[in-house]
Amino acid sequence: MNENCFVTGGTGYIGQHLLALQTAKGHPVTVLMRKPEALPALQLLVEQHGGNGSLLRAVAGDLAKPDLGLDAAGLLLVGQAKVLFHLGAQFAWGLTLEQARAVNVNGALGVAQLAAKQGSRLLMVSGFMLENQGHLQRVGVDLAQPARTDWPAVYRRVGGYEGSKLEAHFKVLECMQALGGELTVVHPATVCGHSQTGxxxxxxxxxxxxxxxxxxxxxxxxxxxxxxxxLVTVDFLVELMVAAAFDPSQVGKQVLALDERxxxxxxxxxxxxxxxxxxxxxxxxxxxxxxxxxxxxxxxxxxxxxxxxxxxxxxxxxDTSATKALALKHQLVxxxxxxxxxxxxxxxxxxxxxx
Ligand SMILES: NC(=O)c1ccc[n+]([C@@H]2O[C@H](COP(=O)([O-])OP(=O)(O)OC[C@H]3O[C@@H](n4cnc5c(N)ncnc54)[C@H](OP(=O)(O)O)[C@@H]3O)[C@@H](O)[C@H]2O)c1
Structure with a gap:
């Protein structure tokens, strides 16, 4: 049951809590880090969030670099992972198309290609606006044929961050379909603090x-x-991500992580x-x-x-009925x-x- 995982964005807010949950459950995790020398600090944070820092390993890499900047040794470590969790992103307002695309689109495609190549499941974190079809149409996404979308026009409407998240989502879906890879997408609402510690x-x-x-x-x-x-609390979000990532029924599914209350x-x-x-x-x-x-x-x-x-x-x-059913199946409260x-x-x- 203690499958290996690979995580991008592990040093980020959601990432820290995901690593804490994964390691608390006994999963060894390899984390893609731009500064792998910061692993001890990350281990400490993960312990503070209730995880087991000794189960973490770092590989040097960068989502903006070709092949994620992984060397041969890094690729070997990533190759052991049953699931690749992709959370890493430039999450900021005011990004240019070029800045946002380099990390959020090209990085996501790099992780998708790696997952498909090594036969691992990809658990990708997108965003809840992808479940708002009216919004997608209004901002210019071609829902019938996403590949025909004028992406620079979408970026001009919604800004670099959101434009790149939308583009990454549709391009990763297309890529995984073409390569026959296993994909589960989680769409978080705006993330609220931890329900106990805040x-x-x-x-x-x-x-x-x-x-x-x-x-x-x-x-x-x-x-x-x-x-x-x-909103969705960070602790419930990561519970949902881990449940979806290892559930065979969630291959090809998109999970909306949103608390309708x-x-x-x-x-x-x-x-x-x-x-x-x-x-x-x-x-x-x-x-x-x-x-x-x-x-x-x-x-x-x-x-x-x-x-x-x-x-x-x-x-x-x-409509959160599928999420509620998934939470019930995995006894998540x-x-x-x-x-x-x-x-x-x-x-x-x-x-x-x-x-
Ligand atoms: N928080 C929300 O409300 C929310 C809602 C919906 C979706 N999401 C999505 O959830 C994911 C995680 O969000 P978050 O709130 O945890 O973000 P965050 O705290 O800003 O963390 C971003 C992570 O991405 C990493 N990263 C950025 N650029 C990178 C690069 N070039 N190469 C490798 N890693 C890079 C950062 O690493 P460094 O430590 O090296 O900077 C950090 O670990 C993102 O995909 C975001 O779009 C978030």
Missing amino acids: HILPAQPLAELISNLARGKLSAIPGTPAHWLP TPNLPGMLAVLAESLNRQAPRRFMPISVLRWLLKIPGLPKLLSTSPESLDFIQTTRF WPDIQQAMQATVRYAEPESAQA
């Missing part, structure tokens, strides 16, 4: 939202009472603000107005908000999302948070 990193979108609320930078609610920012934006901001001992904003500001305002030079920085982040706030509801939001505030803003 652990989150400052660069995570939810941590940025909490920081804006704490500093009084969010004076209006973006959108309408029907808008929401769907996430309150709509006014409710979410009320919970976060109360935990921060702050007044929640009450006025609404249409997304179109906010998007327009954010074109004013200097304003995105002043408000600590990027126009690229607004696409994730929406009114679409999602959905954490209470409201309590997880409160724990996240306590972790992210300990000075302001209510005891």
Whole structure:
């Protein structure tokens, strides 16, 4: 049962928690690292998250390099993995097409080709906007024939990060189909802190939202009472990823990791603000107005908000019945999302948070 795994993005937020869960379950894991000399620090973090750091090995590599920058010894180690978990990505706003594509598209294709070549399953992490067909059509993705999509036009609409995540998804699907590889995709909603410890990193979108609320930078609610920012806790997300990765019934499947009990934006901001001992904003500001305002030079920085982040706030509801069935099959318990939001505030803003 203790199959070997390979992980890209293991030093990142979701990656740290994935490594902790995998090693706690006894899986030896090889991690692709741009700085393999940082392995001891990563082992320490993984131990702090409840994992077993001694089961981790590092291989030097870079998603932006040909063949992932792996040398022959690295390839041998990766070859032992039953599942390749691909999480590594440039996750930032304001990336150019070239920057985003080099890592997020070419890197994902490199991992897919490796998985297919060595006969390992690929567990790829994409994003929940891929389950929003209306959004995909609106931004110009050709759903009938994705290969005919004008990708630079899509990047211009949604920005470098999201454009590259969409392009990577469709190109990896095409690649794995052509090579006959085994693929499972997990689409996370915006990631909430750990349901027990609240652990989150400052660069995570939810941590940025909490920081804006704490500093009084969010004076209006973006959108309408029907808008929401769907969440999933990091601990439930990695449980779902590991369950899906080793479940033969999940080959060829796409798993939406999203907690449908996430309150709509006014409710979410009320919970976060109360935990921060702050007044929640009450006025609404249409997304179109906010998007327009954010074109004013200097304003995105002043408000600590990027126009690229607004696409994730929406009114679409999602069908999570397949995810619920998968969770039930593997006896995974959905954490209470409201309590997880409160724990996240306590972790992210300990000075302001209510005891
Ligand atoms: N967090 C969310 O809300 C969310 C929601 C939906 C989907 N996702 C997806 O989930 C995945 C993980 O997200 P995260 O929040 O954990 O991101 P993160 O904390 O920013 O971590 C990104 C990881 O990618 C690695 N990486 C970046 N460029 C690389 C390169 N050129 N070569 C090798 N590794 C590279 C980083 O390694 P270094 O330590 O070397 O920088 C880091 O380990 C991403 O694919 C993201 O698109 C995240």
